[in-house]
Amino acid sequence: MMIENKTPGKSEGQTFSITNRYVELKVISDHHFRKQTHQEHEALAAAGELNEYRLQRRIKGELERIAPDRLFRWCFQSHCLPLSVMVSGVAGVGKTTLVQKFIFDWATGKHYQKFAFVFFFKFREVNEQKMSLESLICQTYPHLRDKLPRVLEDPEKLLFIFDGLDESKTDLKLRRGGSHELCMNPGDVKPVTVIVASLLKQTLLKGCSVLLTSRPSKLTSLEPGVFHRVASIVGFLSKERERYFSMFFGDERVSREAFAYVRDSQVLYTLCYNPSYCWITCTALKPCFIARAGRPQPAPKTVTQLFRMRDTLISVGWLAEYGITDRTLVFQPHHLQVANVVFSPFLTGFLVENPQAEGSSQVTYSFLHLTIQEFFAALVHYLDYKEDKFRDTMAKVRSCKEGDYEIFSCFLAGLSHPATRMPLEKYVGQLKFSAEATHKVIGWLSKTNYEELQSREDPEGKRRLMNILNLLFESRNSQLVRDVVGKDAHMDFSELYLMPVDCTVLAYVLSCCEEIQRLTLDSCFIQNEGLERLRPELHKVRELR
Known part of the structure; x- marks a missing residue:
């Protein structure tokens, strides 16, 4: 089962089977990943339609279409049955959902029954930790503690999945000559990235299978040849977008009307190649096309306006801003305390709790999606303008490598326009949008050296x-x-x-x-x-x- 996050005013989220919302993602072979220097946010704007064009023209050529149940089947490019697989894709394109569907199909007996155990971990939840593989497994799967030695006896029946390499604060230790740092035994205590590298290098549990996911930007630093198969998710093509709308809304008439509206809105339709944007768009459009008291809400026209549906708090904005500038996606309770954020049902529309383990009272927090975090990080500069913080953040924006802060910058630019801000004003109460922030943002854009x-x-x-x-x-x-x-x-x-x-x-x-x-x-x-x-x-x- 999957749980759709709670929205303000509702006591709990909607629970549904993954099969009721899952729409097939297009996955293609991509063994030239080290040559890709485009930034992920460039791909956000272009990759969907571009890859649709490439798929239509070259699917029978160098691009190999890969169904999820074939990720560990024979690879013609590496000429082997892969033990190590990398699935790459831009933010929100469906990497985690693909992995969840993979695990669901395995658990229900649809494929890969050669694996007796599938272990799933998220890099964001194990960042900067030192532990052994045994401890890592027991921390996530405490019911296996007494059986673990027997479980690890047959590595060929084990699959380890590590989701979100781009969210790791340290690099994988994959360089040649670094074998002395790798693990040899499941009880060796090392940083988690060293454990992952050891599994990939087969110095630990030789014969096991490993699946990693990452955004494209992280791949260029990896050693070529370490993965037997590299696949890229290209998201939804035209038919998949329409099918997703149909499954989301349920009502055929409403889904057709909503989809037709998005088709006419050029930016939104193109961005809907990305499943996460597709979900955000559908969620934002739902009250616009399902009449309440005979008066549907007006529909948004731009990407920035999609996010005007949520109430916001200054404290949550500064928490988001800290996370964007400090590359923090998972927040500990003390982060919320410092930002004066008191978690409540009101916040569950955009901030979610992440229980650490069964029976544990510890919990971390994260934004529903990185894009929402970037929106709040931009919004807070308008609601609570502080000259020193704005100056420091913009200095980081100017000095960053291409691709970083790009979505944040889009929201910052979009919120400078009064028409975009106007619908938000009724949600922020007595808070006013800072004229000084607007002036500074326009000044920043006007200094662009076009020549x-x-x-x-x-x-x-x-x-x-x-x-x-x-x-x-x-x-x-x-x-x-x-x-x-x-x-x-x-x-x-x-x-x-x-x-x-x-x-x-x-x-x-x-x-x-x-x-x-x-x-x-x-x-x-x-x-x-x-x-x-x-x-x-x-x-x-x-x-x-």
Whole structure:
């Protein structure tokens, strides 16, 4: 069973079988993962449609479609039955859900009955701990304590799943020459990442199988060849999105209306390739399409507006902000105390309790999804503006590597527009949105060096330009766009995949400008949907390539 999180005003969440909500995810082979340098938030905006295009054109070529029940079947690329498998995907694309469905199917006898035991751990729950593999298992599965020596006698019947490598604060010790640090026995006390590396390297429980999940950004630091199979989740294609809406709403008429609305909302439809965004969108749209007292709520139009449905507290915002800047996703009770957060049913719409183990009174807390944490981290700067904290956070944003803070920055830009903030005002009571914060955010965006951006010819530079345009799109500030882009601007996106969502952003920027000197779209693989979005604004381009 799965439990959908509680919402404010309800005593408990909705419980349902995973089979009633699970929609098949597209998983493909991806043995060139070390060559992928794109950031995960670039993929957030592009990967769904891009991979749909790639799958349709190349599914019979170098891309191998992998059903979840074939992850440990014969791998043609490594020419072996894999013992170590990496499943990669961007935030919210369904890595954890895929693993949960994998375990569910194993437990119900549908596949992989060669495994007598499947052990599931989350990196975020075992960060920075030193223990033995035996202790790790007993901590999570205390009922196996007396039977553990016998359980570990036959490693070939064991599968270890470690979810969320990107949430680990330390790297896996996989480099050559580091074997002296690895575990040899289940009782060896080491950091958890060393235990995982030992299982992967087969110095511990030789013959066991290991499955890891991670965001793409973590893969480039791993030693090539350590995984027998590397697979990427590309999320929902068009039919899967529609099916998810049907399963979520239940009522066929309502699901059709909601899906049709999202199809018309260009940004939301593209983002719904990501199952987590699909769920957030459906949750936000539910009260809009199911009439209450004959008056459905107005439907949101932008990504930022999706998150206006929740009440918020300043203390929760600062907790979220601390987590974003300190790379903390799981909060201990003392974190809540420092932030003056008192956990209550009111908070269960976005903050959840994570019991540590059966019979234990210890509990940790995490936001329902990282995206919600990033929203509250942005929102708190408007509700409780502190110049020193804002300055420190923006310094980290400016100095971070490409991809970090990107969703946070989108929310920060989006909340600067009065129309986006207006629906939130009735939820925050007497709290007012800081005019100073709005001024600072607009000032930050206005300092964008557009001339430097447009002069870069490398793919990373072109994607960086598109990301900046996306921030301007979220701000919905036409004067700001004109000030940043200028009068003699040119844009070169040649050989960069431009998805429909990119074309939506680009069309908005063009609509704000009087004229663009040159727009280069050579080899951008823009399909009909993207062209339709650009067409009304192309008359403003003097030279189109």
